[in-house]
Amino acid sequence: MSKEPVAVVGIGQTKHVAARRDVSIAGLVREAARRALDDAELTWADIDAVVIGKAPDFFEGVMMPELYLADALGAVGKPMLRVHTAGSVGGSTALVAANLVAARVHGTVLTLAFEKQSESNAMWGLSLPIPFQQPLLAGAGGFFAPHIRAYMRRSGAPETVGALVAYKDRRNALKNPYAHLHEHDITLDKVMASPMLWDPIRYSETCPSSDGACAMVLTDRAGAARAPRPPAWMLGGAMRSEPTLFAGKDFVSPQAGQDCAADVYRQAGITDPRREIDGAEIYVPFSWYEPMWLENLGFAGEGEGWKLTEAGVTELDGDLPVNMSGGVLSTNPIGASGMIRFAEAALQVRGQAGEHQVDGARRVLGHAYGGGSQFFSMWLVGAEPPDS
Amino acid sequence: MPEVLKAPLVVEFPFTRSLGPVQSAFLTGLRERVVLGVRTADGRTLVPPVEYDPVTAEDIRDLVEVAPTGTVTTWAWNHAPRRGQPLTTPFAWVLVRLDGADTALLHALDAPGPDAVHTGMRVRIRWAAERTGAITDIACFEPYDGDRAQPAGHTGEFEDPVTGIVAAARLDYTYSPGRAQTAYINALSGRRTVGERCPSCRKVYVPPRGACPTCGVATSEQVEVGPRGTVTTFCIVNIKAKNLDIEVPYVYAHIALDGADLALHGRIGGIPYDEVRMGLRVEPVWTEGSRYPDHYRPTGEPDADYDTYKELL
Numbered sequence: 001m002s003k004e005p006v007a008v009v010g011i012g013q014t015k016h017v018a019a020r021r022d023v024s025i026a027g028l029v030r031e032a033a034r035r036a037l038d039d040a041e042l043t044w045a046d047i048d049a050v051v052i053g054k055a056p057d058f059f060e061g062v063m064m065p066e067l068y069l070a071d072a073l074g075a076v077g078k079p080m081l082r083v084h085t086a087g088s089v090g091g092s093t094a095l096v097a098a099n100l101v102a103a104r105v106h107g108t109v110l111t112l113a114f115e116k117q118s119e120s121n122a123m124w125g126l127s128l129p130i131p132f133q134q135p136l137l138a139g140a141g142g143f144f145a146p147h148i149r150a151y152m153r154r155s156g157a158p159e160t161v162g163a164l165v166a167y168k169d170r171r172n173a174l175k176n177p178y179a180h181l182h183e184h185d186i187t188l189d190k191v192m193a194s195p196m197l198w199d200p201i202r203y204s205e206t207c208p209s210s211d212g213a214c215a216m217v218l219t220d221r222a223g224a225a226r227a228p229r230p231p232a233w234m235l236g237g238a239m240r241s242e243p244t245l246f247a248g249k250d251f252v253s254p255q256a257g258q259d260c261a262a263d264v265y266r267q268a269g270i271t272d273p274r275r276e277i278d279g280a281e282i283y284v285p286f287s288w289y290e291p292m293w294l295e296n297l298g299f300a301g302e303g304e305g306w307k308l309t310e311a312g313v314t315e316l317d318g319d320l321p322v323n324m325s326g327g328v329l330s331t332n333p334i335g336a337s338g339m340i341r342f343a344e345a346a347l348q349v350r351g352q353a354g355e356h357q358v359d360g361a362r363r364v365l366g367h368a369y370g371g372g373s374q375f376f377s378m379w380l381v382g383a384e385p386p387d388s
Numbered sequence: 389m390p391e392v393l394k395a396p397l398v399v400e401f402p403f404t405r406s407l408g409p410v411q412s413a414f415l416t417g418l419r420e421r422v423v424l425g426v427r428t429a430d431g432r433t434l435v436p437p438v439e440y441d442p443v444t445a446e447d448i449r450d451l452v453e454v455a456p457t458g459t460v461t462t463w464a465w466n467h468a469p470r471r472g473q474p475l476t477t478p479f480a481w482v483l484v485r486l487d488g489a490d491t492a493l494l495h496a497l498d499a500p501g502p503d504a505v506h507t508g509m510r511v512r513i514r515w516a517a518e519r520t521g522a523i524t525d526i527a528c529f530e531p532y533d534g535d536r537a538q539p540a541g542h543t544g545e546f547e548d549p550v551t552g553i554v555a556a557a558r559l560d561y562t563y564s565p566g567r568a569q570t571a572y573i574n575a576l577s578g579r580r581t582v583g584e585r586c587p588s589c590r591k592v593y594v595p596p597r598g599a600c601p602t603c604g605v606a607t608s609e610q611v612e613v614g615p616r617g618t619v620t621t622f623c624i625v626n627i628k629a630k631n632l633d634i635e636v637p638y639v640y641a642h643i644a645l646d647g648a649d650l651a652l653h654g655r656i657g658g659i660p661y662d663e664v665r666m667g668l669r670v671e672p673v674w675t676e677g678s679r680y681p682d683h684y685r686p687t688g689e690p691d692a693d694y695d696t697y698k699e700l701l
Binding site for chain 2: 145245
C-alpha cells in the first residue's frame with residue numbers, strides 16, 4: 001500500500017525577537033499554533049495529534065516542557081509527542097508529524113517547535129563544567145570556526161564569501177516581517193568591518209539569539225481538499241545521523257548529510273537538484289555554511305559551492321535562491337529554526353511568502369542540522385501533489 | 389582494574405521566566421496576600437490557575453479570588469527536608485483545595501508529626517513576612533480550626549504587577565568519566581597521552597571512550613601517541629569567555645598527535661597568533677600541577693604536507 005500524500009495547509013510563526021517578555025512559554029507556542037490553525041481555517045477540535053520539538057531542556061530549564069504545554073496546544077485527550085535532535089529538531093519534528101499522516105495513523109496533525117532563548121543562556125547550556133575536562137571552547141562559534149577554515153583550505157574559496165552570505169541573508173530578512181534582525185542600514189562594508197569573533201567568523205556572520213515559535217498543520221489528501229489556501233505537498237523527507245566525533249568524520253561535508261539529501265531526492269524523483277529545485281531554506285547559523293551545505297546537498301560539486309554564492313546564484317533573484325526568509329542568520333530560536341526552514345519552504349510553493357516570494361517556485365528544499373554536524377533532517381515540498 | 393574516577397558536578401543556573409497575564413496575576417496576588425484562580429468554561433475554578441482551558445483549549449482570563457483557608461485532599465510526610473524545600477524541619481507535603489477552588493495546590497504543611505496530619509483536615513496559609521511575587525510568598529500551610537475565610541472578590545488588577553521571576557535551578561551529579569577516560573586521565577598525570585585502538589578498524593581514538601563509534605565494538609588496546617603532532621585546523625578566539633582564564637586572542641586548534649586517528653583540541657602558544665597555520669608541527673607544554681598540557685608550541689620542524697593530515701581535520 002502506498003503512503004498517504006502529506007500536505008501543509010497551515011503555517012504560523014511568531015514575530016521573532018530577542019526577548020518576548022510579555023508571554024510565557026505556553027503563550028509563545030500558543031501564538032504560533034493559533035496562527036497555523038487560522039491559516040488552515042481549522043479549530044483545536046480538528047487536530048488529531050500534536051508533535052512538538054525544542055532544543056535541550058537546559059536552554060530554558062523546564063524539564064519536559066511538553067507536559068505543561070498540553071493545555072496550551074489543545075492536546076488534552078490526544079496523542080502528544082516530543083522530539084529532540086539538537087539544532088535539527090524543528091525539521092525532525094515536522095518529519096515525525098508528517099510520517100504519522102503518511103502512515104495514516106492520524107488525518108491532521110499540529111506540529112510546532114519553539115525556543116525562548118531569553119529565559120536562559122544557550123552558551124552556558126552547551127558548556128557545562130564537566131570534571132577532568134579542560135575548558136577551552138568559547139561556544140558554538142569556537143566549535144564550528146575550525147571546520148570553516150578547513151572548508152576554505154579545501155575549496156580555495158576567497159575570504160569574502162562569508163560576508164556575501166551574511167549581506168544577502170540580512171537583506172532578505174528585510175522582506176520578511178517575522179524575521180528577528182531587520183538591519184535597514186546593512187552594507188557589505190559593515191559586515192566586512194564587523195569584529196572577528198572566532199576568526200574566520202565575523203560577528204555579522206553569526207546568528208542572533210531569538211525567542212520564537214513556528215507551527216504547521218499537516219494533513220492527508222482529504223484534508224488538503226478542504227483547505228482554503230493552496231497546500232504545499234511533501235515530495236520527500238528524510239533524517240540521518242552519525243556520531244559527533246569519529247575517525248574519518250568529514251565535518252566539512254558529513255556523510256549523513258549527503259545520504260539524507262540523496263534519500264530525499266530519490267523519493268522525489270530529483271536527479272539534478274541544481275536545475276529541478278527552485279530554492280532552498282538551508283540551516284546556516286554561520287555564513288560559511290551556505291557554500292558548505294550547497295556542496296553537501298548536491299547543488300554544487302565538491303569545492304564549488306562558494307562559486308554559486310559569489311556569482312549571485314543564491315540571491316533572492318538568482319536562479320537558486322537560498323534563505324529567502326533571511327535564514328538562521330537573521331532569526332534563531334534554536335529549537336524552532338529547523339521548522340522555520342521547513343515552513344518557509346512550504347510558504348514558497350504555496351505562493352504565500354509575500355515580499356520574499358520567489359516567482360514560480362514549484363519545488364523548494366527545507367533543511368536542518370544539529371549537534372556537531374551530527375543530525376540532519378530535510379524535506380522537499382512542491383506545489384503539486386506527488387505522482388501527479 | 390584501577391579505580392574509576394569520580395567527581396561532583398554541580399549544574400546551576402538562574403533561569404528567568406516571563407509569566408504571561410495569568411501567572412503574573414497569580415504571583416502578584418500572592419505578594420498582596422490574595423489567592424487567585426481562573427474560572428473555566430464549565431464553571432470550575434482552578435487554583436493554581438492555568439492560561440488555557442484544559443477542556444476547550446480556549447484562552448481563560450476570568451480571574452477569581454479564593455480563600456486562604458482550605459482542606460487537605462492528600463499528603464505525604466517528609467522526614468528529611470532537603471536544601472531549598474519550604475521548611476527546614478520535617479513537614480507534610482500536602483495538596484490543599486482552597487475554599488472556593490475545585491482543584492488542589494501543592495505546598496508544605498507545618499505540623500509536629502505525621503500523626504497530626506490527615507486527609508480532610510482544615511488548614512490555612514501562613515504568609516511569608518517578606519513577599520516578592522513568588523510561590524514562596526506562601527511560607528507554608530498550618531492547621532486551622534476557625535471559620536472559612538471569605539475572599540474579598542479581587543479582580544486580579546494590581547499596581548506594579550510582577551511580570552517575570554528568577555527560577556534558580558540546581559542539579560547535583562556525581563560524574564564519572566568511565567574506565568577508558570580514567571586510564572587516559574591517569575596517563576596524562578604522567579605526561580603521557582594514551583589512546584585506545586579499535587580491534588576492528590584499527591583506528592586509534594584519543595581521548596578514548598571505551599568503544600569505537602564507527603564499529604560499535606569495545607576498545608581496550610592502549611596505544612601511546614604523540615607527544616608531537618600537527619595543527620590540522622584552528623580558529624583565533626577573540627572573545628573572552630567567562631570563568632576561563634585565557635587572554636585573548638588565542639588560537640584554538642585541532643591537533644592530530646602522531647599516531648592518533650582523530651584530532652584533539654588544544655591551545656597554541658609560543659608563536660604569534662597570526663602566524664599559526666594548518667600543518668604547523670607542535671608539542672605539548674606542561675605546567676606543574678596541571679592535568680593537561682597548558683598549550684602546544686611549535687617544534688621547529690617543517691610544516692606537515694596537507695595530504696598527510698587532510699583526513700584529520
